[in-house]
Amino acid sequence: MSSPSRVRSHLFAWLATMGAWLLIGCGEDEEIRSYTADNHYDGPVVTWKLPEQWGENPGMSGMMAGSFHVRTSHGPRGRIGVMPFREEVKTTQIVNMFARELGHPDYNMTTIQPLIKNKKLGNRKFEVIRLEDKQGEESPPRTALLAIYRQDRQTWMFPFIADRDLINSELNRFFSFLESTTLRAGKEPVRAVAPRIPRPSAGTAAHQPTWEVPEHWKQKPATQIRIGNYEVSNSEGKALDFSITSFPGTVGGLLANVNRWLEQVNISKTDEAGLSQYLSDRTIDEKPGKLVMAESDTQALYAAIIYHQGRSWFLKLMGDVSLAQTEKENFLGLVDSFCLGDH
Amino acid sequence: MAEKKTKKRSSLSERRKRFAWLVPFSDLRITLTLLSLSMILIFVATLEQVRVGIRGAQAEFFESMYGIWHYPIQFWGGEFLNPLPIPIPGGYLLGGLLILNLLAAFITRFQWTGKKMGIQLIHLGIIMLLIGQLATQAMQEESRMQIVKGESKNYLERFHGVELAFIDVTDPKTERVVALPESLLEEGGMHYAKELPFKVKVLEFGPNCEFNSHPPAQKRTGPASKVNRGVIQTASLEIRPKPEDFSSEGMNFGYVVFELLDGAESMGTWAAISHPAGNHWWAKINPKMGDLAFQPIRKNGRLWGATLRPEREYLPYSIELLGITNEFYQGTDIPFNFESEIILKMEEDETRRALVYMNTPLRHGGKTFYQYQMNKSEDYTVFQVVRNPSWLVPYLACVLVSIGLLWQFSFHLIRFLTKASKANLAST
Numbered sequence: 001m002s003s004p005s006r007v008r009s010h011l012f013a014w015l016a017t018m019g020a021w022l023l024i025g026c027g028e029d030e031e032i033r034s035y036t037a038d039n040h041y042d043g044p045v046v047t048w049k050l051p052e053q054w055g056e057n058p059g060m061s062g063m064m065a066g067s068f069h070v071r072t073s074h075g076p077r078g079r080i081g082v083m084p085f086r087e088e089v090k091t092t093q094i095v096n097m098f099a100r101e102l103g104h105p106d107y108n109m110t111t112i113q114p115l116i117k118n119k120k121l122g123n124r125k126f127e128v129i130r131l132e133d134k135q136g137e138e139s140p141p142r143t144a145l146l147a148i149y150r151q152d153r154q155t156w157m158f159p160f161i162a163d164r165d166l167i168n169s170e171l172n173r174f175f176s177f178l179e180s181t182t183l184r185a186g187k188e189p190v191r192a193v194a195p196r197i198p199r200p201s202a203g204t205a206a207h208q209p210t211w212e213v214p215e216h217w218k219q220k221p222a223t224q225i226r227i228g229n230y231e232v233s234n235s236e237g238k239a240l241d242f243s244i245t246s247f248p249g250t251v252g253g254l255l256a257n258v259n260r261w262l263e264q265v266n267i268s269k270t271d272e273a274g275l276s277q278y279l280s281d282r283t284i285d286e287k288p289g290k291l292v293m294a295e296s297d298t299q300a301l302y303a304a305i306i307y308h309q310g311r312s313w314f315l316k317l318m319g320d321v322s323l324a325q326t327e328k329e330n331f332l333g334l335v336d337s338f339c340l341g342d343h
Numbered sequence: 344m345a346e347k348k349t350k351k352r353s354s355l356s357e358r359r360k361r362f363a364w365l366v367p368f369s370d371l372r373i374t375l376t377l378l379s380l381s382m383i384l385i386f387v388a389t390l391e392q393v394r395v396g397i398r399g400a401q402a403e404f405f406e407s408m409y410g411i412w413h414y415p416i417q418f419w420g421g422e423f424l425n426p427l428p429i430p431i432p433g434g435y436l437l438g439g440l441l442i443l444n445l446l447a448a449f450i451t452r453f454q455w456t457g458k459k460m461g462i463q464l465i466h467l468g469i470i471m472l473l474i475g476q477l478a479t480q481a482m483q484e485e486s487r488m489q490i491v492k493g494e495s496k497n498y499l500e501r502f503h504g505v506e507l508a509f510i511d512v513t514d515p516k517t518e519r520v521v522a523l524p525e526s527l528l529e530e531g532g533m534h535y536a537k538e539l540p541f542k543v544k545v546l547e548f549g550p551n552c553e554f555n556s557h558p559p560a561q562k563r564t565g566p567a568s569k570v571n572r573g574v575i576q577t578a579s580l581e582i583r584p585k586p587e588d589f590s591s592e593g594m595n596f597g598y599v600v601f602e603l604l605d606g607a608e609s610m611g612t613w614a615a616i617s618h619p620a621g622n623h624w625w626a627k628i629n630p631k632m633g634d635l636a637f638q639p640i641r642k643n644g645r646l647w648g649a650t651l652r653p654e655r656e657y658l659p660y661s662i663e664l665l666g667i668t669n670e671f672y673q674g675t676d677i678p679f680n681f682e683s684e685i686i687l688k689m690e691e692d693e694t695r696r697a698l699v700y701m702n703t704p705l706r707h708g709g710k711t712f713y714q715y716q717m718n719k720s721e722d723y724t725v726f727q728v729v730r731n732p733s734w735l736v737p738y739l740a741c742v743l744v745s746i747g748l749l750w751q752f753s754f755h756l757i758r759f760l761t762k763a764s765k766a767n768l769a770s771t
Contacts, residue, residue, distance in 0.1 A: 030524040032536045033506075037520060037657055038497070041512035043637065047646040066641065180644055182513060280562050 044084050044186035046156070051173040054080070070162070070170055076286065078162030080174070082181075085155040091116065091148060094157055095129055098144045103134035121179040124149060132164060140164040145171075147178055154185040209244070209313070212337035214330040217242065232319075232327055240319035240327060244338075247312050254279075254305070257314075258292055264318065265299035285339045300324035304335045313340070359451045368447035377441050380432050387412050387431050398503075399589025405434035406480055435477070442473045461751025468744030475736030483731040486656060487715060489621060490664040492722035495688065497661035499728050500653035505597040505617045508652055509539060510637070513645040524654065528599050540642040541610060544602040550587040551595040554616060557581035566600045572611035573649070574634040582614060594619045599651050603640065613638060615651035622652050660708060661688045662726075665696075669719040681717045683724040699726065 046065040050056065055076060057067040066082035095115070096106050107115070117128045126147045133142040140163045147158040160167060160174055167174075213219070213230060220229040228244030258278060259269040270278070282291045284306050292303040302324060304315040315338060317324060317331045324331075359366060388404040391412065395403065404410040410431045414424035445466055453463055486499035504525050511519040521536045528548040535542045547566045557563055557579050567575050567582045575582070582598050597617040603610040616635055618624045626633030637648035668682040682700040687707060689695065699705045705712040705726075715727035 030526045032527065032534060033520075033522045033524070034536055034538045035520055035657065036517045039512055039514065039516055039518040041510070041518060041637065041648070043512075045512060045515075045646050047513055047641050047644050049644040065639075182644060182646070184515060 042186055044154075045182060045184035046082055046084060047182040048082070048177060049180035051177055053170075053173065054177070070166060072166075078160065078166050078170070080160045080177075081158065083157045083159070084183075085157065088150065088153050089155040089157075091127060091129070094146060094148060094155075095131070098131055098146065098159070102131050102142070102144060104131060119147070119175065119178075121175055124151075124179075126178060130167075143167050145174070147174075149178075149183065151183060152185040156181075156183050209246075210337075210339045211244070211315075211334055213334055214327075217330070228315075232317075232323065234323055234326075238320035238323040240317055240323055242317045242331075243314075245314045245316070247314075250307060250312055254290065257305070258294075261292065261301050261303060261316070261318070262294055265294060265301045266296045267294055282335065284335055287340070289335075291335070295321050295324070297321070302328065302331050304338070306338075306340070308340060313338075355451075355454055362447075362450050365447040366451050368443050369451045370444075371448075373440075373444050374448070377437055377444060381437050381441075384431055384434065384437060390415060396588070396590035396593065398593075399587075402589070404431060407433035408436045409433045434480075438473055438477055442470060442477075445470050445473070458754065461747045461749070461754060464747030464750060465744050466747075468740045468742075468747060471736055471740035471743060475733050475740060478733035478736065479731055482733060483729065484656075486728045486730075488662065488712065488726045488728055490662060490685075490724055490726075492664050492666060492724075495661045495663040497658050499656045499658065500621060501656070502653075503595075504654045505651055506654045507543070507545075507599055507601065507615065508650050508655075509543075509640070510648045510650070511645050512648060522655070525597075533604075540605075540645070540647075541640075542604040544604060545599060546602055546612065547600040548598070549584040550597050551585040552598040552616065553583045553585055554580050554596065554598075555583075566598065567614055569600055569612050570614045573613040573615075573638045574632060575614040575616075577634075578629070578631040580614075580632075582616070597651060601649075605642070610640075610642075613640075613649060615649060617651040617653060619653070622650055658708070658710075659690050662686070662712075663688065664724055667717055667719065667722065667724050669717050681714050681724075683714060683717070683726070 044065075048066065050068065053071050054068045055071050057069055057079070065084055068080040069076035070078045070080075090109075092107050092109060092112050095112060099105070099107060105111075112129075115129045115131075117130075119126045119128045126149050129146045129148070131144045131146070143162065143164045145160040145167050147160075149156045149158075158174075158178060160170070162170075209227065211228065213228075217230045217232050220231055226243045226245055228242070230242040232240040232242065255270075255272060255275055258275060262269060262278075278292050278294045280291045280293070282289050282304065284304060287306055287308050289304055289306040292301065292305065294301045298321055299319065300317075300321040302317045306313040315335055317327065384404060387410070388400045391404065391410075392400040410433050412429045412431045414427065414429065415421055416425040418424075449463070449466055449470070453459060453466070455463065484501070486501050488496055488499050490496045505528070506522040506524050507528055508520055508522040519538060521538050523534055523543065523545070525548075527534055528545050531545045531548065533542055533544045546569060549566070552566075557567075562568070563570075563579075563581050565582055566584065567580060570576050574580075582600075584598070587593075588595055596619065598614060600612065600614045602612045615638065618635070622636035625635040636650055636652075638650065640647045640649055663686045665684040665686060667684070668680060669678075670680040670682075671677060672679050678701075680700060682698055685697055685699060685705070687695040687697060687705065689707075697705050699712055699714050701714055704714070709732065710728050710730045712726040712728050714724070716725035717723070
């Protein structure tokens with residue numbers, strides 16, 4: 001039989017072992033590592049210091065290196081962008097892209113000269129061009145202020161699009177922003193493509209909605225009801241109809257509108273509970289909107305709805321289901337580009 | 344003679360008195376029990392290897408204090424016994440206890456005499472083997488280095504384990520890297536480093552996931568539903584968590600969802616996915632996903648890139664790949680020779696030209712570079728890089744055991760031969 005001291009000795013030994021094991025088990029916690037290394041990043045470097053009064057647009061597309069707005073008491077206004085181009089781009093090429101949309105004639109190297117103002121910011125020289133809308137009836141007119149900088153055979157473009165008064169009041173901040181930028185060309189080509197100013201609609205209201213439309217969508221004349229009117233077709237003779245309409249009020253409400261459209265594509269009507277299978281939320285022009293996606297065996301209906309300031313806006317694509325599925329991404333791109341023109 | 348024996352015994356009893364606390368560990372029954380448990384461990388781990396792969400079985404049963412085993416359902420009575428979790432002592436526990444048991448026996452049971460020296464050396468060799476294996480498991484690091492022909496590399500990437508790296512590339516010559524290791528990502532919560540101009544709040548981390556393009560019209564579910572910035576948002580990706588794949592061919596796409604905060608204000612929520620073969624593969628899979636290697640974040644006039652990548656180790660030297668040779672046995676796909684011609688650019692502007700091929704690794708700075716993979720069409724080579732500071736220990740242990748066996752057998756042989764010759768003499 002074991003003596004008490006021997007039992008104690010055994011107990012102590014085993015406890016000590018377990019303790020030691022426990023200590024070994026509790027290894028040192030890893031920490032955040034910070035170090036410097038040779039810079040192997042070969043993409044373009046574009047950075048800036050944003051003025052406090054400006055905010056960043058989170059839904060920026062991959063083409064833009066940066067997209068901002070001005071914070072005002074009426075909410076976000078204007079659009080400021082940073083666009084790197086992969087190669088040297090002529091000033092006329094850039095300016096004409098905006099000029100056409102603003103009702104200006106195409107510029108050539110001679111006619112553009114009076115518009116170009118050279119602005120030295122720090123050690124860098126920017127070309128600054130101002131274009132005001134000549135076809136709209138807005139007051140103050142929609143204006144594009146374009147700053148262009150060239151370095152290492154690459155071109156950087158900073159468009160500021162807003163109404164004239166906002167541009168004038170933000171001018172100093174815009175120049176400070178340009179001065180704060182760090183611009184370094186990358187070894188790899190950047191993914192930016194030529195910019196497009198949002199196309200104005202055929203409407204004549206003071207605040208005009210704008211949208212970007214795929215090039216292969218055929219524009220049809222606007223009607224009294226249709227602000228936007230397009231046709232999409234393919235070589236097999238299949239076709240889609242796209243329209244942008246706006247009405248005061250809610251036009252009978254969401255359920256009534258969806259049911260009307262469902263009938264048009266041979267889908268039986270639904271009730272409030274069944275509505276969710278066709279609906280999803282989507283932010284359109286920084287406003288809460290709804291997407292309606294419905295497909296029957298032969299027909300499809302994709303629509304976006306915005307209720308804003310007592311009006312309803314409908315963007316509706318309807319027609320052959322297989323073509324609609326092909327054009328879905330283009331439709332969603334158009335929805336994302338849609339701007340009510342109220343800021 | 345009797346006096347000598349008494350002296351030896353008194354030396355042993357003196358040691359037993361001095362190290363009395365070690366006596367309970369020296370029991371031979373403990374040795375037998377631990378060896379039996381080791382056999383059970385090997386049996387169970389071998390069975391589990393089918394389920395979780397070699398790396399999984401190794402991590403769960405050998406590199407741990409204990410593992411949980413479920414009796415296989417296919418075995419007799421499996422339907423009743425399978426739900427029972429059976430704890431199995433792990434490799435660290437058994438190995439550690441065996442070392443203790445052997446050391447205790449060495450000190451409190453063995454006689455330190457020339458006659459027994461062989462046995463002592465054998466046991467010492469076995470102790471060294473056990474300690475060496477523990478040290479290897481604790482210290483060995485396996486990484487890879489992938490180099491494209493004509494390029495130099497000065498860092499390694501771990502095969503397992505990722506880090507969330509924020510890289511400031513504003514300075515054209517040097518980049519500043521702030522990396523959160525996997526353990527902190529698993530922990531989650533808020534992390535702050537003085538070099539970072541923002542705080543990082545880790546919302547979700549997983550060792551593996553599936554990802555696919557998601558129809559933009561539908562609401563995203565899962566970890567990506569929280570994301571409102573970066574490539575997961577622009578490429579409209581959905582992430583579905585998956586358990587870690589421990590099999591040898593397993594490809595684990597780790598993912599992390601994190602929010603960046605400027606003070607108390609949120610800058611947005613991003614997600615990142617790590618490609619197991621290196622994040623440069625993303626652009627090759629889909630140009631839209633290329634930014635997973637570098638998601639730009641701009642703050643205070645500086646450009647930071649966020650990426651979840653295999654954990655990196657930077658080296659004070661670099662390796663340049665001059666060329667690769669990829670030969671196969673004629674008319675077969677069986678490799679005959681994989682060979683990489685490299686220049687090792689050492690710390691003090693010294694260079695060394697070398698050929699690395701199968702079974703002929705490059706050794707430098709405590710690391711061994713083995714030829715691992717090669718792609719002739721894309722002109723790159725991959726080295727498996729192993730750092731094992733205790734690599735010499737098993738060799739020394741084997742030498743000790745061999746000397747011990749030689750000593751012990753020689754001792755008995757000489758004694759036998761002496762006795763035999765004496766007996767022969769007496770009989771004549």
